[in-house]
Amino acid sequence: MVFSINNLFNNFYFSSEVVELVKPSYSIDSPGEKVLLLGNEAIARGALEAGVRMVAGYPGTPATEIVETIAKMTKHFPEIYVEWSINEKVGFETAFGGSMSGLRSAAVLKHVGLNVALDPFVTACYAGARGGFVLIEADDPNCYSSQNEQDNRNIAKHALCPIFEPSNVHEAKEMTKYAFDFSERLKTVVMLRSTTRLSHSRGDVTLGAIRFHETKGKFDHDKERWTFLPVNARIYRKIMLERFKKIEEEVNNVPFNKVQLNKNSKVGIIAPGLPFAYVIDYLKENQLENEISYLKLATSFPPPRKLIVNFIKNLDHVLVVEELEPFIEEYLHIFAKEVNPDLRIIGKELLPRNGELTPHLVEIAMNTFLNRKAPNHPAEGRNGIQSPPRPPVLCAGCPHRACFYALKGAEKKFGAKFIYSSDIGCYTLGFYPPLETIEACLCMGASIGMAHGLSKSGEESPIFAILGDSTFFHSGIPALANLVYNKSTVNVLVLDNLSTAMTGFQPHPGTGILITGEQGKRILIEDVAKGLGVKFIRVFDPYDLKSTIDVLIEAINYTDGPTLLISRQNCSILDVRVKKKKGDKIDCYMVDTTKCNNCRICTSTFGCPAFFIDEETNEISIMRDLCSGCGVCDQICPENAIQRID
Ligand code: SF4
Ligand code: SF4
CATH class of the missing domain: 3.30.70.20 (Alpha-Beta Plaits)
Incomplete structure (x- = not known):
């Protein structure tokens, strides 16, 4: 049986039912009170205290809770506008529009989301901010939930965008607030860089006062500043470079950069962001806090040259403790040439360039660097307990499993192996046994383009591009238009579970529900495809295996253009949760x-x-x-x- 849209629509619940709007500790106006917050909640609180008025982003672990927390705040602070945008580029542009109107605004995304938003980001850095504008982003060392572990400090450097890196949860709140002031004062876009460990750690936060700024934006009609015709771009390139010189000076005065100089010590440690927390823990635990010189870096780009030069000029050895790329280490080589050419700089010699730093890795590096014989703690943690390995798996009752199983059934019936390219979502787990379907995945939206390229290569096997409902809106639509335009015969299979399940069941245009739980305008995937000129469109329930196999075979036999197949069924986790809540x-x-x-x-x-x-x-x-x-x-x-x- 193939469901009609009306049947489906009437039988579905929407993610609004799981949006909780209770008064949480991060919303209370109680300066001086200490509360326990998640790193991402602390960042959201910092934005609230800074008087943020517009926030836009796209869900992506480890940054998702920042936007969700601000959305929950809107119950108590309705003057804040917050949205899930359809992708990071649109989210960035939306938030930047807020800054253009004079409002304090933030774009929020995960590290790879900045690749999607790179185009507006680089040019926005030419124009700079009007209302304080902070790009809040979270990197994911060790690829816990990402396709790569790119170090976005390099991207900020490419755009000449200053970076702030907090080293603990309380500082995440304070630094977010400071970043808005800095942005507004120097008219610059600012990046606040978190990482998975900080975003998902909990810590004590002392609340500050909530600032109330104007709630209505007013555009200034400064058209030379906002219109990047070549003639204006050349002017604003110069303005940006002048602005950057001021920023290079200013970062030496940022109070979150801290120097501890010990005149008797010829060795020093430099650590930006979260790794500093591991360094200071080590120094305290070994009673070395007052013996070793250290520099805590909050502004990794541009690095505070004066502070660093003053720090290294009398040292013999320095260890740079930073995650991923040797970003600060490379600057040190430049600075040391001028003031202390004999300085021995150690960084990636002792610490890995890949993966996440841990207290254990930092401890080993510090013991080696300081030539200490102290025993290293066990890698698995101070209590010696290691959590059991849990291989990733699709949940019980997951409709994606049913669809993958049907695809295998269709292969058998058709008598050939199919090719499957995938986007990023829960369904990428179809890679693993026993389903073993997915065999290519680059990034969101790429499933269709890769499948198209494969089909135009002369490959004769049936090809399926598999993506989710949220990724369809994120970046699947242009790729689908490209299939129609270029007369491709790829089968596009949207696994529609009516939520952005992988990042925590966020709503999207296909649900019609807004981040605040209010009703927005629902956009049906099949309507979009029809509008783009796709002729073969089928919507089916993957729990009905026989019908699903029949639809898949029908699609393979269709050769007059691309097909659009929508496998629509609730995410089982959300379904059970909602039923329990309703008492069903x-x-x-x-x-x-x-x-x-x-x-x-x-x-x-x-x-x-x-x-x-x-x-x-x-x-x-x-x-x-x-x-x-x-x-x-x-x-x-x-x-x-x-x-x-x-
Ligand atoms: S009914 Fe569904 S969820 Fe339950 S065991 Fe069978 S496949 Fe799993
Ligand atoms: S007969 Fe086979 S497929 Fe059916 S429940 Fe038993 S083991 Fe599973």
Whole structure:
């Protein structure tokens, strides 16, 4: 059965039901009070205290909670405008429009999101800010939830954008506030750089006063400043360079940069951002805080030249403790040439250029650098406990699993292997056994372009570009238009679970719900595709395996242009959560052991994590707490041994 849109629409709940609007500690107007906040909440609080009036972004771990926290604040501070934009570029441009009108504004994104927003970012740095404008971004060393671990300090340098890097949760709040002042005073775009560890750590924060700024923007009609015709761009390039000279001076006075000089010490440590927290912990733990010279860097770009030169001029050795690229280390080589050419600079010799720094790695590097014989703590943590490995897996009842299973069924029926390129989302987990479908993934929106290139290469196998509902709006639409325009025959498969599930169930245009829970305008993916000229469009429920396979085969046999297939079914986690909240019954399935022949087809080819093998009986069973009642396994079992519990 293929669902009609009306049936689906009427049966779906929307993410607004999980948007909680209660008064949290980060919203209270109680200066001096100490509260425990997540790093991202502290950044949001800093923006509130700075008087931010416009915030726009796109969900992306580890930065998502910053925008969500500000959205929750709007209940108490309705003068703040906040939105999930359809992608980071649009979010950046929206927030920059706020700054152009004189309002304090912030664009929020994860590190790779800045690649999407790079075009407006670089030119916005020419124009500079009118209302204080902070680009809040979070890098992801170790790629915990990202396709790369790029160090965005290099991107900020490329745009001559000053960077602030907090080293703890309280400082994240204070520095955000300071960044808005700095931006407005020097008329510059500012980047506030967090990383996964800081964004997702909790710490004590002392609340400050909430500042109330004007709530209505007023455009200044300074058209030479805002219109980047070549004639204006040349002028603003010079203005930016002049502004940058002032910034280079100013960063020496930023109070978050701290120097501890010990005249008897010939060795020193320099650490920007979070790694400084590991350094100071080490020094305190080893009673070296007053013996070793150290420089805590809050402004990694431009680096505070005077402070650094003064710090290194009498040292013999210096260790740079920084994550990812040798960014500060390279500057040190330049500065040392002028004032202390014999200085021995150590950085990536002792610390990795990839992955996340940990207290353990910093401890080993410090012990080596200081030639100390102190025993290193165990890598797994101070208590010696290591968490068990948890391989990534699609959740029980996930509609994506059903769709991947149907794709394998369609391959069998068609008699050939298909090619699958993917965007970034939960569905990229189709890479893993037993589904093993996804075999290419670059970034959001790339699934369609890669599939198009493969199809134009002469490759004759059926090709599926797989993306999610949120990524369709993020960057799938231009790529789909390109398919139509260039007469491609790629099959575009949108796994629509009506939320941005991977980053925490944020709504998007396909749900029609705004970040604040209010009703916006719903945009249907199929309407967009129709408008772009796609002729073959099908919407189906992946929980119905037979119908899904039939639709997939029909699409493969269609050769008069691209096809657009929408596999639409609720994210199972969200579905169960909403049902529980409403008190609705959640269906559950069981294995009838009198019928089961232990063939293990259900576990070896489908792999729902609700299945387990009873160690005592060696029989297949279903965990009732995990089963979401999707009923797909019931369609797979050849013995009809899986049944719904009534
Ligand atoms: S019904 Fe079957 S496939 Fe669906 S969640 Fe339960 S055990 Fe998993
Ligand atoms: S597929 Fe059916 S018969 Fe085979 S192990 Fe699973 S429940 Fe038992």
